[in-house]
Amino acid sequence: MTAAPSTTLVADVLAGKPSAIARLISRAESGADEAAEALAEIHRHTGKAHIVGITGVPGSGKSTLIAQLCRKIREGGRTVAVSAVDPTSPFSGGSILGDRVRMSDLNADPGVFIRSMATRGALGGLSRATMPSVEIFDAAGFDVVIIETVGVGQDEVDVVRSAHTTVVVSAPGLGDDIQAIKAGVLEIADIHVVSKADKPDANRTISELKGMLTIGLQLSGKMDWTVPVIGTSAVSGEGIDELEETIDRHMARMRETGELEARRRRMAEWRVLKSAEDILRDEFTRDREGRIAAIAEQVARLNLAPEEGARQLLAEINRETER
Amino acid sequence: MTAAPSTTLVADVLAGKPSAIARLISRAESGADEAAEALAEIHRHTGKAHIVGITGVPGSGKSTLIAQLCRKIREGGRTVAVSAVDPTSPFSGGSILGDRVRMSDLNADPGVFIRSMATRGALGGLSRATMPSVEIFDAAGFDVVIIETVGVGQDEVDVVRSAHTTVVVSAPGLGDDIQAIKAGVLEIADIHVVSKADKPDANRTISELKGMLTIGLQLSGKMDWTVPVIGTSAVSGEGIDELEETIDRHMARMRETGELEARRRRMAEWRVLKSAEDILRDEFTRDREGRIAAIAEQVARLNLAPEEGARQLLAEINRETER
Numbered sequence: 001m002t003a004a005p006s007t008t009l010v011a012d013v014l015a016g017k018p019s020a021i022a023r024l025i026s027r028a029e030s031g032a033d034e035a036a037e038a039l040a041e042i043h044r045h046t047g048k049a050h051i052v053g054i055t056g057v058p059g060s061g062k063s064t065l066i067a068q069l070c071r072k073i074r075e076g077g078r079t080v081a082v083s084a085v086d087p088t089s090p091f092s093g094g095s096i097l098g099d100r101v102r103m104s105d106l107n108a109d110p111g112v113f114i115r116s117m118a119t120r121g122a123l124g125g126l127s128r129a130t131m132p133s134v135e136i137f138d139a140a141g142f143d144v145v146i147i148e149t150v151g152v153g154q155d156e157v158d159v160v161r162s163a164h165t166t167v168v169v170s171a172p173g174l175g176d177d178i179q180a181i182k183a184g185v186l187e188i189a190d191i192h193v194v195s196k197a198d199k200p201d202a203n204r205t206i207s208e209l210k211g212m213l214t215i216g217l218q219l220s221g222k223m224d225w226t227v228p229v230i231g232t233s234a235v236s237g238e239g240i241d242e243l244e245e246t247i248d249r250h251m252a253r254m255r256e257t258g259e260l261e262a263r264r265r266r267m268a269e270w271r272v273l274k275s276a277e278d279i280l281r282d283e284f285t286r287d288r289e290g291r292i293a294a295i296a297e298q299v300a301r302l303n304l305a306p307e308e309g310a311r312q313l314l315a316e317i318n319r320e321t322e323r
Numbered sequence: 324m325t326a327a328p329s330t331t332l333v334a335d336v337l338a339g340k341p342s343a344i345a346r347l348i349s350r351a352e353s354g355a356d357e358a359a360e361a362l363a364e365i366h367r368h369t370g371k372a373h374i375v376g377i378t379g380v381p382g383s384g385k386s387t388l389i390a391q392l393c394r395k396i397r398e399g400g401r402t403v404a405v406s407a408v409d410p411t412s413p414f415s416g417g418s419i420l421g422d423r424v425r426m427s428d429l430n431a432d433p434g435v436f437i438r439s440m441a442t443r444g445a446l447g448g449l450s451r452a453t454m455p456s457v458e459i460f461d462a463a464g465f466d467v468v469i470i471e472t473v474g475v476g477q478d479e480v481d482v483v484r485s486a487h488t489t490v491v492v493s494a495p496g497l498g499d500d501i502q503a504i505k506a507g508v509l510e511i512a513d514i515h516v517v518s519k520a521d522k523p524d525a526n527r528t529i530s531e532l533k534g535m536l537t538i539g540l541q542l543s544g545k546m547d548w549t550v551p552v553i554g555t556s557a558v559s560g561e562g563i564d565e566l567e568e569t570i571d572r573h574m575a576r577m578r579e580t581g582e583l584e585a586r587r588r589r590m591a592e593w594r595v596l597k598s599a600e601d602i603l604r605d606e607f608t609r610d611r612e613g614r615i616a617a618i619a620e621q622v623a624r625l626n627l628a629p630e631e632g633a634r635q636l637l638a639e640i641n642r643e644t645e646r
Contacts, residue, residue, distance in 0.1 A: 039628060039630065040628035040631060043622075043625060043628035044625050044628075047625055264623045265616070268620070269616070269622075271629035272615075272629050272632040272636060273603060273604065273633075275632065275633035279633055279637065284592060284596055292592065292595075296588055296595055297588060299591035299595055302366060302368075305363035306366065306454070306595050306597070307359060307363065307602070310595050310596075310599035310602055311602070313595060314637060315641050318637055318638050318641035
């Protein structure tokens with residue numbers, strides 16, 4: 001695809017070799033220093049994929065929907081990669097929800113790449129789990145890159161918003177408690193999906209959603225875009241064609257209106273911010289015995305306020321960076 | 324309480340005047356520059372309160388439980404403040420869950436202070452909503468400070484972990500989907516509460532929780548502490564005495580074992596990190612038209628990787644700080 005850069009690994013990623021893609025993602029996940037250099041090189045080759053964030057609570061049927069969407073995208077001849085973020089326990093580091101995409105037929109297809117990302121616990125952001133894989137998939141030439149998250153919590157919302165197109169999946173008949181948790185993500189949607197449209201109360205859920213969208217704010221950047229509500233069914237296959245078309249139409253509208261450039265800048269800003277936060281977190285985990293601990297000690301002893309400590313920390317990180 | 328510091332507002336906060344407490348929290352929430360100075364002064368007067376984090380999904384009955392616990396604490400002659408974090412929509416900035424503590428009798432009691440914090444949307448952390456209020460309540464002399472969060476998402480978990488004692492509230496009979504979402508927070512508990520213990524399936528929930536605790540990791544710092552599971556009832560008042568005693572016993576054990584010092588350092592580290600992240604976020608919101616936008620532009624144009632941009636940003640913030 002592109003001329004071989006500094007390392008063979010990066011060249012292999014750019015050539016779309018699955019083993020190289022998997023290896024670089026693993027290195028990025030483990031925070032290896034050599035990964036940073038490779039990722040900086042990778043970034044130059046991104047910007048071609050359509051990044052789609054898909055979010056929904058457990059039980060919303062989003063994994064099944066993603067599997068169907070992947071099949072549909074493949075039928076049209078395009079390639080697709082999925083980066084699925086599993087919530088993990090802050091202590092065990094293990095996967096809790098087990099809500100991964102099950103799609104054995106797709107696993108055998110070289111035009112599909114599925115990666116379940118583990119998050120790193122309390123001080124590792126979800127962004128760190130997804131950002132590198134999305135960049136790697138994009139650079140490796142996948143046409144569509146899907147980010148799957150559980151739609152609860154601020155971090156989770158942030159991650160799914162760092163996409164060109166955000167899809168929020170709801171299911172009919174989930175309890176009020178679930179609906180309340182989900183309420184916070186309704187407004188981030190460019191497209192709403194009501195899964196399990198074959199269920200009797202699906203139409204009510206679709207009507208309710210449309211009602212909420214009419215009442216609430218409908219921001220979708222600066223372009224004119226009426227947020228559609230699409231019913232889908234894993235049983236009948238209903239709505240999957242419409243979903244794919246709508247995702248494509250959203251991208252086409254963004255291109256026409258200049259919204260795409262605005263989102264790209266917003267995404268870039270978000271990535272820079274998250275990356276800066278990652279650098280800070282690394283200081284905390286790497287240097288626990290050292291000067292960070294000394295700053296924290298001063299804060300714990302009430303000699304220094306947290307913000308004063310934070311400014312000292314930023315200054316010290318910078319001195320190290322400039323060395 | 325303490326000699327008057329630089330400003331009258333801080334002196335009034337330290338004297339426990341409710342209007343001053345409310346005003347300083349509002350200023351801190353709005354990110355006013357003069358608030359930073361006051362908060363730095365406030366920090367020196369903290370370290371006396373017992374900070375208790377209480378988390379549970381909507382419907383778990385945690386707000387009712389907190390009201391009961393506040394009454395119990397007041398009966399014993401101690402004062403208590405509550406900092407309740409409501410999830411907000413990233414766009415509207417309004418409260419979504421409406422899950423605030425309803426306790427009109429307590430509102431009339433000067434020994435109780437309740438504050439519902441709004442979070443700031445996508446780029447504001449939950450920590451920023453709670454940290455200043457907790458510090459202000461502590462410095463104002465409240466014996467117990469309760470932080471209430473909805474127990475979903477990484478940010479929410481982080482916030483509730485930034486307490487001396489963490490209580491996780493579960494309710495019998497919530498759906499499997501809710502239980503799955505909640506699974507991520509089970510392990511952060513120092514104390515488990517099963518609310519609505521008068522319900523028929525409460526005992527099953529208590530047994531299930533005890534079973535999960537036996538199987539899973541039981542980390543509670545370096546001290547020997549078997550995580551208790553307490554059934555409580557808003558109807559009969561059952562379990563509230565035991566909960567208050569257990570919270571106090573947890574603090575006593577932390578003091579005896581040196582765990583308290585370890586937690587204080589952990590809390591200080593967390594506050595420094597979160598404060599540093601807030602400084603970064605401010606750069607993004609304040610200087611959107613300026614050099615941050617220029618860095619993001621370079622990242623969007625693929626001339627600069629996000630991490631390179633982040634390092635430039637940290638260096639620039641630092642130069643400004645040193646000016």
